Amino acid sequence: MPVTDQRTPCRGKQRPRQAVRVTVPRVDPGRRRAFRRRLLVWYRRCRRDLPWRRTSDPYHILVSEIMLQQTQVDRVIPKYREFLTRYPSLEDLARARVDEVREAWYPLGYNVRPYRLHAIARQAIRRHGGRIPDDPAVLLRMKGIGRYTAGAILSFAYRKDAPVVDTNVRRVLRRVFLGVRRSATESTFWTMAAELLPRGGAYDYNPALMDFGATVCTARRPACPACPLRRQCASFPALSVISNGSGSSGRGSRGAVRAPPGP
Numbered sequence: 412m413p414v415t416d417q418r419t420p421c422r423g424k425q426r427p428r429q430a431v432r433v434t435v436p437r438v439d440p441g442r443r444r445a446f447r448r449r450l451l452v453w454y455r456r457c458r459r460d461l462p463w464r465r466t467s468d469p470y471h472i473l474v475s476e477i478m479l480q481q482t483q484v485d486r487v488i489p490k491y492r493e494f495l496t497r498y499p500s501l502e503d504l505a506r507a508r509v510d511e512v513r514e515a516w517y518p519l520g521y522n523v524r525p526y527r528l529h530a531i532a533r534q535a536i537r538r539h540g541g542r543i544p545d546d547p548a549v550l551l552r553m554k555g556i557g558r559y560t561a562g563a564i565l566s567f568a569y570r571k572d573a574p575v576v577d578t579n580v581r582r583v584l585r586r587v588f589l590g591v592r593r594s595a596t597e598s599t600f601w602t603m604a605a606e607l608l609p610r611g612g613a614y615d616y617n618p619a620l621m622d623f624g625a626t627v628c629t630a631r632r633p634a635c636p637a638c639p640l641r642r643q644c645a646s647f648p649a650l651s652v653i654s655n656g657s658g659s660s661g662r663g664s665r666g667a668v669r670a671p672p673g674p
């Protein structure tokens with residue numbers, strides 16, 4: 412279990428001087444269970460109502476995840492709906508001309524994404540029987556699908572126990588299990604995320620962690636005083652100083668899926 416030096420005051424937005432890198436911390440089963448339970452209770456009450464949460468169509472999940480890369484949720488929602496009206500199926504997208512797909516993407520930006528999405532659709536049609544694969548190794552061999560996107564497709568579309576680690580998830584795991592003065596390698600975060608997954612529960616647990624990081628444990632103003640995880644959190648009360656008691660209630664839709672890093 413990580414040790415937090417709670418005598419060290421948080422210095423506002425200043426980063427900790429030298430984050431100590433750690434290997435995968437051992438989280439005792441009781442703390443792990445309490446973390447999941449509290450997170451899921453919070454999620455049932457405060458989950459964000461997002462259009463891609465109402466589907467388990469792997470193609471729709473893929474489109475949403477590619478669109479959400481480095482883009483605010485609020486900007487993605489109308490484009491997601493418009494894009495799926497124009498290309499309702501994987502076949503429709505694969506049949507389209509790539510320059511048309513590029514135009515349909517406007518004004519989302521980060522313009523390599525429509526090309527990648529189009530290439531994935533064609534590859535799925537040609538090599539995978541017209542469907543997005545549900546095998547992690549096969550998914551990861553597809554150009555444009557990384558570990559995060561594969562985890563999102565597997566857990567949201569196929570309800571498999573696959574972890575996801577994005578900026579929000581990484582921040583929550585770091586603050587809760589390592590504390591403000593510790594950090595870890597990317598592979599350590601993936602191992603932690605996998606170890607914390609409740610068996611058979613990734614479908615709810617993954618978006619709960621992402622929503623929590625986007626709306627409560629935010630980069631700049633975490634809502635520590637009212638946080639349901641504060642008893643499990645290695646960064647509490649140190650981060651309460653910057654939260655100023657006025658963070659999000661967790662009911663809003665602010666926060667990017669790929670938010671900027673914080674302490």
Ligand code: SF4
Nearest residue numbers: 628633635638641644
């Ligand atoms: S107590 Fe603060 S830092 Fe810890 S999980 Fe809650 S909001 Fe995040």
